Every structure is written in C-alpha cells, then in structure tokens.
Amino acid sequence: MSGTILRFELCELPVEARALREEVRAFLRAELGADPAQRSRYSWFGFDPGFSRKVGARGWIGMTWPREYGGGERSALERWVVQEEMLAACAPVLSHWVADRQYGPLLLRFGSEAQRRSFLPRMARGEVCFAIGMSEPDAGSDLASVRTRANRVAGGYELHGTKVWTSGAHIADFVMTLARTDTTLEGKHAGLSQLIVDLRAPGVSVRPIPDISGVQHFNEVHFDGCFVPEQNLVGREGDGWKQVTSELAYERSGPDRYLSATRLLQEFVRHTGSEPAEHTAATIGRLVARKSVLRNLSLSVASMLQDGRDPALEAALVKDVGTHYEQSISERVHETLGIEPRAGTGSELERAQAWTLSNAPSFTIRGGAREVIRGIIARGLGLR
Ligand SMILES: Cc1cc2nc3c(=O)[nH]c(=O)nc-3n(C[C@H](O)[C@H](O)[C@H](O)COP(=O)(O)OP(=O)(O)OC[C@H]3O[C@@H](n4cnc5c(N)ncnc54)[C@H](O)[C@@H]3O)c2cc1C
Known part of the structure; x- marks a missing residue:
C-alpha cells in the first residue's frame, strides 16, 4: 500500500457562520412557511426560478467567488451552512444548484475571462440554470x-x-x-x-x-x-477529461449527498413524538449519530476546498457513505414503525416514505455509481 492517508480533520464552524445560519433560517421561514407546494417537497429537486433569484439577491449563490464576478468572497464554510439549511428545509433550489455547486467553480478555474464575465454574475443572481x-x-x-x-x-x-x-x-x-x-x-x-x-x-x-x-x-x-x-x-x-474529473469533487462531497431523505427523518421524529418507545428512540439516535459523523466529514471537505486543496478522494468517500446512509432511512422507518409508503392521500410520514422509497435507488447511482466510487476510493488509498 502506498500510504495515502485520508485527510479528514475536525473542523469548527466560524462564529460568522453561526449568525448566517440564523439569517438563512429566518429567510426560509418567511419564504417557504406560507407556500402550500412546500408540503409536497421531499428533497432538493424543487425548481423555482423566483426563489433562486431571491437567494441570489441575498448573496447566497456564488458565495465564495470573487466580487468582480458577482460573488461574495465568503468562506466555503459559510457556503456550506447555507447549503445545509436549504437542504434541511427541502427548499426549491434546483434552478441555481448545479451552477453554484460545480459550473461556477469550473468557469473560475478553467473558463475564459469572457465566460466568467458573461456567466458568473448571472449565476450568482440566480438567473441562469445549468444542466x-x-x-x-x-x-x-x-x-x-x-x-x-x-x-x-x-x-x-x-x-x-x-x-x-x-x-x-x-x-x-x-x-x-x-x-x-x-x-x-x-x-x-x-x-x-x-x-x-x-x-x-x-x-x-x-x-x-x-x-x-x-x-x-x-x-x-x-x-x-x-x-x-x-x-x-x-x-x-x-483538456475535457482533466476538467470533468476536477468538477466531480464539487459534485460529490456536499450535504446534498446525505440529506436527500431528510424530510423522511424529520417526519419519523415528528411521528414518534416526545416519548418514543425504547427501540424507536435507539433507531432515531443511530440515524442522527450517523448524520452527525457525515456532517463532520462533509464539513472537513468544505474546509479543504477553502484551503485550495484537492479533496477528490475524501469527496468520493463522503458520497459513498452519505448515499448509503440516506438510502437506509426508509428501511429503518419501515422496520421500526411498519409504515407503508402511500403517495397522494397518505399521512405526511407515509408520503415522505413513498417519495424516499421510489427515489432511494438513484441516490447511489447519480454522481457516479457506488461500485465506481468505491473503485476510486480503493485507487486513492493505493489498494488497487
Ligand atoms: C437521479 C439521477 C440523476 C442523474 N443526473 C445526471 C445528469 O444530470 N447528468 C448526467 O450526465 N448524468 C446523470 N445521471 C447519470 C449517472 O451519472 C449514471 O447513471 C451513472 O454514472 C451510472 O451510469 P449508467 O447508468 O450508464 O450505468 P452503468 O455504467 O451501465 O453501470 C451499471 C452498473 O454496473 C456497475 N459498474 C459499471 N462499471 C463498473 C466497474 N468498472 N466496476 C464495477 N462495477 C461497475 C455500476 O456500478 C452499476 O451498478 C443521473 C442518474 C440518476 C440516477
């Protein structure tokens, strides 16, 4: 074995990131609280260009990019907090997500000056959607x-x-x-x-x-x-191959790789109430503990990006462990409560279960299938 070491480090969020979290929560309460469509959003697939423009107006897209291209010159850790809050609220972020996550950074790194001037400010305002x-x-x-x-x-x-x-x-x-x-x-x-x-x-x-x-x-x-x-x-x-592989590090490490089933976990906790049976409490405890570990791993990747390091190996690992975790939530809910999925007329929990079960197989495919991700990890660790 060549001795490659995973460079995850425990990382503290800076004080300004904590204040930002409160600001984002207040924004989301005001924007989504009264939106009836929000009840049927179970993940981050919601598309709402109007919402994205409002997020852009708050300076929460392209947060780490230089100001001259419409960015905010803030830290990757502050950006991470905004991502986490958006995902936890199942906010309709799709219109700006891909540009913010990977194509803005790609243009900053490899794009021409004309491309940066043309696309980055529009991306940062939430006005342009990339696939x-x-x-x-x-x-x-x-x-x-x-x-x-x-x-x-x-x-x-x-x-x-x-x-x-x-x-x-x-x-x-x-x-x-x-x-x-x-x-x-x-x-x-x-x-x-x-x-x-x-x-x-x-x-x-x-x-x-x-x-x-x-x-x-x-x-x-x-x-x-x-x-x-x-x-x-x-x-x-x-140079497309070199560029595309560097882009995948941005695609793989964020909280979107373990929070896709967050609505189901929230409904699970709500359904069980404040005095859950012992085995239910233990299941919830395990799920929350695993999430907490993933949070720290993902945060550590954000801090590597912040320091200008290349976290491709660590990002692949977060994706593998994170997507396995988000897939497991519906199984745990079913085992613990016997809740069946019921779309349409079901309870909040049954509908969240239906959405998660039908989408969960894709969690370990999109952004690179599990076996391939594990191959990348093995190669990175010098195991193959
Ligand atoms: C919800 C969702 C959204 C997506 N969005 C996009 C998108 O926006 N843009 C885009 O370009 N793509 C997108 N994809 C495609 C995704 O990236 C591919 O599906 C994925 O890379 C797998 O490719 P494939 O479907 O051709 O499967 P295959 O490559 O045919 O793989 C089939 C199976 O064989 C296994 N396998 C393949 N090669 C190996 C190997 N060398 N060793 C071991 N096992 C192997 C795989 O792990 C998998 O289990 C999306 C997929 C999903 C599910």
Whole structure:
C-alpha cells in the first residue's frame, strides 16, 4: 500500500457562520412557511426560478467567488451552512444548484475571462440554470467513452450525439456538454472537451424520461448538428477529461449527498413524538449519530476546498457513505414503525416514505455509481 492517508480533520464552524445560519433560517421561514407546494417537497429537486433569484439577491449563490464576478468572497464554510439549511428545509433550489455547486467553480478555474464575465454574475443572481451533460447511452460509469462529437466548423463546433439522464434539461438554459473534439488520438481520455450548449439552440431537442414516481426529472438530450460558438469552449480543447474529473469533487462531497431523505427523518421524529418507545428512540439516535459523523466529514471537505486543496478522494468517500446512509432511512422507518409508503392521500410520514422509497435507488447511482466510487476510493488509498 502506498500510504495515502485520508485527510479528514475536525473542523469548527466560524462564529460568522453561526449568525448566517440564523439569517438563512429566518429567510426560509418567511419564504417557504406560507407556500402550500412546500408540503409536497421531499428533497432538493424543487425548481423555482423566483426563489433562486431571491437567494441570489441575498448573496447566497456564488458565495465564495470573487466580487468582480458577482460573488461574495465568503468562506466555503459559510457556503456550506447555507447549503445545509436549504437542504434541511427541502427548499426549491434546483434552478441555481448545479451552477453554484460545480459550473461556477469550473468557469473560475478553467473558463475564459469572457465566460466568467458573461456567466458568473448571472449565476450568482440566480438567473441562469445549468444542466450536466456527461452521461450517454453507452457511457455512464465509463464516462471517458462518450461518443458525442464536436466537429470543428467555421467559428465553432457542430455537435452530434445524445446525452441521457440529464437532470433538469427540460427547464435549464444551458447544458455543460462533454464531447469528443478529436477522434484521432490514442486513448479514450484524450480528445475530450467541455462546451457550454444553449438548450434552446436549433439542433437541440430534449425528450423527457419520467421516473418511477411519474415525475419528469431527467431527460435525453439530442444534438443534431447544433452549432456551438468557439467562445463556448471551456478551457483548452482536449483538456475535457482533466476538467470533468476536477468538477466531480464539487459534485460529490456536499450535504446534498446525505440529506436527500431528510424530510423522511424529520417526519419519523415528528411521528414518534416526545416519548418514543425504547427501540424507536435507539433507531432515531443511530440515524442522527450517523448524520452527525457525515456532517463532520462533509464539513472537513468544505474546509479543504477553502484551503485550495484537492479533496477528490475524501469527496468520493463522503458520497459513498452519505448515499448509503440516506438510502437506509426508509428501511429503518419501515422496520421500526411498519409504515407503508402511500403517495397522494397518505399521512405526511407515509408520503415522505413513498417519495424516499421510489427515489432511494438513484441516490447511489447519480454522481457516479457506488461500485465506481468505491473503485476510486480503493485507487486513492493505493489498494488497487
Ligand atoms: C437521479 C439521477 C440523476 C442523474 N443526473 C445526471 C445528469 O444530470 N447528468 C448526467 O450526465 N448524468 C446523470 N445521471 C447519470 C449517472 O451519472 C449514471 O447513471 C451513472 O454514472 C451510472 O451510469 P449508467 O447508468 O450508464 O450505468 P452503468 O455504467 O451501465 O453501470 C451499471 C452498473 O454496473 C456497475 N459498474 C459499471 N462499471 C463498473 C466497474 N468498472 N466496476 C464495477 N462495477 C461497475 C455500476 O456500478 C452499476 O451498478 C443521473 C442518474 C440518476 C440516477
């Protein structure tokens, strides 16, 4: 074994982050308290551009980005607190989530000055929604096998291919597309590039894929000769693989990787009341204790990002343990209370159980399937 050590460190939230938490809670109470749709939100998939604009106006998108690009120059730990509160409240964050989590940071690191000036301030105001264009029908876990082609033409590229499982493509403005710009090079990791594609451009079509609960969340996106101007190439042509792997560290470590079933846990605690049976109290205690460990791990990754370190290995570990945890909540609820899932007319708990059960299988697939994540962890630890 090569001796790689996981660098998790216990991390204290700074005083200013505690004050911020109260501010975010008050905002969420005011914004969501009277919203009837909020009762049927069980996770962070809610899409509400108006809400995102209000979050942007408070300075809570792009919090760590430089002010000159519309950011707040605040710490990654303060940003983490805002994320945690939004997720705990099941706030409708989808419109700004992906841009805030990974594409703002990607443009800051690899984008051109023109891209930063054009996109970052709009992202920070919550005005622009991005989708992730990585997976393809024959390239999911084996992402480097993408076949979408971006052929050089005068002034840019012509795009041909299909992306699949593209969350929110039906409501987003742009999709960050991983495509092959050179097919002559040796090795599947070479010749890939990232392009910002306007989802309303001619030659782009979006076909919905309803999920098991009947909700339209993800889509197939077809590129049929769509033109992408060369100024929409992110970073250097051919550097797509390096860029996309660095982006995944941002995608994998946040509280969204263990708080997807938070509404169910809240309803579980509410249902059992203040004098739960001993075995119920023990189950709740175990769930809360595990959450507390995950919280500290995720916070530690945020602090590594804050210090400019690359936490790809630690982020993969948080995703693996975190998604396993969020999947287990519905099993524990069922074992403990015998509550069956009942969508529509069920109690709050039964409806939360129905939503969680039908979505839980996806927790360990999205953002990288479990087996693949474990392979990354094993490699990072020098075990393979
Ligand atoms: C809710 C949800 C939202 C998503 N949103 C997006 C999105 O917005 N944008 C996007 O680009 N993608 C998105 N995805 C796609 C997701 O990233 C892929 O589904 C995932 O990477 C797995 O790819 P696949 O579906 O092709 O499965 P496969 O790669 O075919 O894998 C099938 C099974 O084989 C296993 N397997 C594959 N390779 C190996 C290996 N080398 N070793 C061991 N086991 C292996 C996998 O772990 C898995 O269990 C989303 C998926 C879900 C469920």
